[in-house]
Every structure is written in C-alpha cells, then in structure tokens.
Amino acid sequence: MSLNINILICLFLCGEVPGIQSFEQVPWLPCQLVDESVTFNDEGHAETEYQHRDAGLQFGHPGDSALNPNKITFLVTGSKVDMRKYIEGVMAHQLRCEIRRYNTEGLQMRWPGLGAQEHDIWFTCTIRHTDGVFIITSFLRHTPATPTPGQAHYRNWAAIADRAALTTSTVMLVLTRSPSVRVGLVKQQSLHCQFDVDHKAADLTVEWRLQRHGERTTLFSHSSHSGQTKGSGVPLNAIGRGNASLTLPLTKQSSEGTYVCLVSVPPLFGSHDITLHIMEPPRVSLNVDSTIFLVDRGEQKVVCEAEGYYPLDVEMEWFREPSGGGGGLLPEKLDTVLYSSHRHHQDGTYSLSAFFLLHAFLHNSGSKYFCRVSHSSQRMPIRKSFTLIVTEYDSWNTALWLFFGFGAILVMVAILFVMLPRLSSARKANQVGTSSYLTCVSSFIRSIYGIRMVYVIQRNAYLQILSLQQ
Numbered sequence: 001m002s003l004n005i006n007i008l009i010c011l012f013l014c015g016e017v018p019g020i021q022s023f024e025q026v027p028w029l030p031c032q033l034v035d036e037s038v039t040f041n042d043e044g045h046a047e048t049e050y051q052h053r054d055a056g057l058q059f060g061h062p063g064d065s066a067l068n069p070n071k072i073t074f075l076v077t078g079s080k081v082d083m084r085k086y087i088e089g090v091m092a093h094q095l096r097c098e099i100r101r102y103n104t105e106g107l108q109m110r111w112p113g114l115g116a117q118e119h120d121i122w123f124t125c126t127i128r129h130t131d132g133v134f135i136i137t138s139f140l141r142h143t144p145a146t147p148t149p150g151q152a153h154y155r156n157w158a159a160i161a162d163r164a165a166l167t168t169s170t171v172m173l174v175l176t177r178s179p180s181v182r183v184g185l186v187k188q189q190s191l192h193c194q195f196d197v198d199h200k201a202a203d204l205t206v207e208w209r210l211q212r213h214g215e216r217t218t219l220f221s222h223s224s225h226s227g228q229t230k231g232s233g234v235p236l237n238a239i240g241r242g243n244a245s246l247t248l249p250l251t252k253q254s255s256e257g258t259y260v261c262l263v264s265v266p267p268l269f270g271s272h273d274i275t276l277h278i279m280e281p282p283r284v285s286l287n288v289d290s291t292i293f294l295v296d297r298g299e300q301k302v303v304c305e306a307e308g309y310y311p312l313d314v315e316m317e318w319f320r321e322p323s324g325g326g327g328g329l330l331p332e333k334l335d336t337v338l339y340s341s342h343r344h345h346q347d348g349t350y351s352l353s354a355f356f357l358l359h360a361f362l363h364n365s366g367s368k369y370f371c372r373v374s375h376s377s378q379r380m381p382i383r384k385s386f387t388l389i390v391t392e393y394d395s396w397n398t399a400l401w402l403f404f405g406f407g408a409i410l411v412m413v414a415i416l417f418v419m420l421p422r423l424s425s426a427r428k429a430n431q432v433g434t435s436s437y438l439t440c441v442s443s444f445i446r447s448i449y450g451i452r453m454v455y456v457i458q459r460n461a462y463l464q465i466l467s468l469q470q
C-alpha cells in the first residue's frame with residue numbers, strides 16, 4: 001500500500017526527475033548540454049552560438065542501451081574516478097547538471113590514463129548543489145568512432161545528433177565544498193578544494209589565486225613535474241591524497257575576495273571560484289532596562305547601539321507597539337529617530353547608534369518599544385525592546401510631602417517656642433545646655449526632612465529662626 005502511495009507522489013512531483021532517490025542510486029541524471037557551434041564570418045572571426053539541449057548522464061558499462069533514447073546520453077563508464085562518490089546522500093532533485101564541450105586550446109595529446117586515444121574529445125560536466133553546498137567539475141573523455149585529427153579543437157568539433165549516445169570515461173574531477181564562505185574576523189578558515197585523477201604520477205599543477213579589487217595574486221603553487229612549490233597554505237602530503245584545500249591566515253578585512261583553486265593535468269585545466277565574505281554580526285544594546293518608569297509628560301533619551309559589525313551596511317529602526325497587543329495593531333515606525341555617524345574601529349568593524357527622545361504620556365503607558373537592526377550577517381533582524389510605564393504626574397506625592405514635611409516643622413517650632421520660657425529661666429545657668437539642645441533638634445529636622453534651619457539665640461533668650469532651606 002505504502003509503495004503505491006510513493007509511486008503516486010512521484011508521478012505528481014517528480015516528473016522525469018527521480019527526485020526522491022539519492023544520487024548514487026540514480027542511473028540517469030538529467031543534464032543540460034550547453035552546446036556551442038562555431039562559425040566563421042567573412043573576416044575569418046569566430047562566432048559562437050550557444051544552444052541548450054536536453055541530455056543526461058547515465059552510469060553504466062560500455063554497450064549499455066540508453067535509458068532515455070530520445071535524449072542525448074553521456075554514458076559514464078567504469079573509471080577510477082567516480083563523481084558519485086563525492087555526492088553521497090544528496091537527493092537527485094538538489095542537483096543541477098551542465099555539460100559543455102571542452103576546448104584543449106590546440107593542445108593535442110594522448111591522455112596518459114588507460115584506454116585513451118590520440119583523437120579523444122573532451123566534455124566537462126559540472127554538477128552543483130542547489131543550496132551551494134558543493135560544485136564538482138568532471139572531465140569526460142570520449143573516443144569518437146571515426147577519429148579525425150584535431151577534433152578536440154573547437155574548429156573541428158563534430159555535431160552531436162539529438163539522440164546520440166556518447167560513451168565517456170571520467171578522467172579527472174575538481175570539486176569544492178565551500179563555493180561561498182562567510183566568516184567572522186580573526187577566524188581560522190580553510191577553503192575546500194579536492195581533486196581526483198585516473199592515473200598515478202600525473203603531471204599535476206595545483207595553484208591558488210586571490211582576486212580582489214581587480215588585482216590577482218598567486219598565494220600558492222605546486223608543480224609535481226618540477227617539484228617546485230611557492231607560497232604556503234597547502235600541505236604537500238595532502239596534495240598527494242587529492243586534497244588541495246587552502247588554510248588561510250587568521251581572517252581580517254582584507255581576506256575578502258575570490259579565491260581560485262586551479263588543478264591542471266595537461267591538456268585539462270580545472271578550477272573553482274570560492275568567494276569569501278567577512279561577516280561580523282552587530283552586538284545590539286539599549287541604554288535602558290527592559291521596563292522604564294516615567295511620570296506623565298516626562299522625557300528620556302533612548303539609545304539603541306549596534307557595535308562591532310562588518311560590512312558597513314546596517315539598517316536600524318525604532319518601532320512602537322501600542323499597549324494591549326493582540327488588538328491587531330501593527331507596530332508603528334518612529335520617525336523622530338536620529339542617528340550617530342558610523343564609527344570605524346581599528347579591527348575593521350563599525351558601530352552606529354539610533355536614538356530618540358521619548359516623551360511619556362499616560363495613554364502610552366504599557367507600550368512596547370523595540371529597536372530593530374538588520375544586517376547581512378543575520379537572516380533575521382535583531383530586536384531589543386523595553387516597555388514604558390507612565391505614572392500620573394506626581395502632584396499627590398508633592399502634596400503629601402508638603403503636608404507632612406512642613407506640618408512637622410511647624411510642630412517642632414511650636415515645641416521650641418513652648419520651651420522658651422524654661423530656657424529663659426535657666427538661661428544663665430544653662431546657656432551651653434540650651435544651645436546643644438537646639439543643635440540636636442535642628443539636626444533631627446535636617447536628617448528627616450532635609451531642611452537646614454538657621455537660627456540664633458538672642459541675648460534675651462529669644463530664639464530667632466533666620467531661615468529654612470531645603
């Protein structure tokens with residue numbers, strides 16, 4: 001029963017692409033043949049016309065009949081170099097395959113591998129993962145049934161019939177599993193490049209170049225023929241195992257660029273471009289806590305700071321989400337936001353802040369404010385928020401203060417006055433005691449109410465309060 005269901009699903013979803021199967025199990029992978037036909041105009045200039053044709057890779061043995069006889073079949077037969085080995089577990093529908101003719105630039109030579117002929121012609125087959133996980137380029141050697149001298153040269157390319165089946169053998173492949181790299185600053189990074197050749201002791205050259213701002217530098221090169229090595233980053237024993245991965249020095253801003261891994265065994269020349277982008281995400285912070293309390297009509301400067309990001313482009317916005325969310329009200333973008341200028345730090349990163357003056361009104365109490373920072377290093381914007389609580393203007397508190405504060409002072413002063421007659425009677429005997437008593441009362445008032453009482457004791461023992469200061 002479940003088998004039937006699977007087949008039904010495949011009829012609807014897959015069409016002719018065997019999408020549910022992983023690549024090793026697929027005997028036939030649809031491919032586009034980007035065919036070129038070269039014509040020469042009256043002045044003898046070559047004009048190339050490209051034609052996209054339906055084709056496919058069929059994995060099998062020489063003499064196998066074509067599984068899709070109405071398409072062009074590239075029958076890939078037993079070879080030591082098997083592209084399927086590098087694509088294990090990948091679903092066939094995640095692969096894009098493209099075959100092109102390969103021009104040896106006039107270099108006509110017998111390939112050193114087993115079974116090669118003098119007049120073999122060449123194709124490249126590039127298989128890329130749709131999510132950019134890898135790119136693998138294989139070189140397919142085909143021995144034409146009727147050998148013609150110089151057939152590998154584009155001037156002499158023979159036409160391929162619509163239902164042709166070409167028996168080929170994979171003689172070499174070059175792949176990268178890091179076609180596009182995003183990495184932070186001061187990081188260890190290695191760029192993947194791997195190759196395989198169908199014969200030992202090949203005349204091999206491995207090279208890494210860096211292209212940035214229109215400049216090209218060779219970072220590493222090694223030739224097995226001359227034994228010469230220049231530059232560093234690829235261990236020679238790794239090259240012996242088909243591993244040409246380049247280990248970069250700790251990343252810095254200037255590490256950005258396009259790295260080209262080149263592997264050549266004459267007359268074949270394979271390469272992959274690897275783009276490296278430095279990406280450092282911003283650290284986002286606010287100058288306020290997650291809840292801030294303000295009185296009605298109060299103000300507060302609120303700053304959102306994004307620090308330490310790279311590259312420069314960043315988008316910072318402030319939004320207000322009205323209180324009582326769930327009412328379907330959309331956050332509204334604040335238009336009174338000001339920005340600092342970009343600050344450039346020594347490590348190559350940038351900082352920026354976005355701030356506004358928050359005016360608190362009672363009806364905004366409970367509103368949530370959030371700062372949204374979008375940067376290319378992040379799939380989703382970073383959000384930092386706070387909630388505003390607005391309390392009514394503090395008139396009630398002030399009244400209380402006045403009532404209790406000044407009330408108590410009046411009581412104190414009254415007590416003093418009540419005591420004056422006694423002070424007066426004891427004035428001669430006890431002048432010192434009185435003044436220390438007053439000092440004690442005044443410092444009591446001061447410590448409780450924060451009011452400084454300035455007083456003098458007159459000769460006639462009257463107490464004169466000169467001032468009360470808060």
Ligand SMILES: *[C@@H]1O[C@H](CO)[C@@H](O)[C@H](O)[C@H]1NC(C)=O
Pocket residue numbers: 190233234235238243244245246247
């Ligand atoms: C290839 O060599 C690099 C060092 O250059 C190493 O880090 C990596 O693990 C090697 N990969 C394989 C598949 O051996």
